Amino acid sequence: MDQQLLQQPTLFGYDLLSIFLLFFFIFLALIFIGIAAALIKRLFFKMPKQKTPYEILMERFASGEIGENEFEEKKRILDVHKPPSGERAAKK
Structure with a gap:
């Protein structure tokens, strides 16, 4: 026990x-x-470099898929929403 x-x-x-x-x-x-x-x-297994939205927009404009007015409008929109970089990021 x-x-x-x-x-x-x-x-x-x-x-x-x-x-x-x-x-x-x-x-x-x-x-x-x-x-x-x-x-x-x-x-x-490296990933291929991704294209930026600006590069895609340039390709569409170069191929004639979009016109100059639409290109300028979308470029302006991309510039407004661009992430801060360089001096602008350092100030924040």
Whole structure:
């Protein structure tokens, strides 16, 4: 009877500390695998450079898809909504 009280708690014949450590190391391995996969994806599978809205507008104007008036209007709209950069951003 005394030996039953001294036994460690078990699950499927293994003590709970061993099971906890096993799951902990599996969790760490999954984290490291995820980090390695993200680094490999970033290093070897680069995304092509995205075109800015202004570049797309210039291409549409050059191909004749839009007229000069529409081009000027959309260019003005893009200039109004341009994110702050350089000195304007430093002042804020």
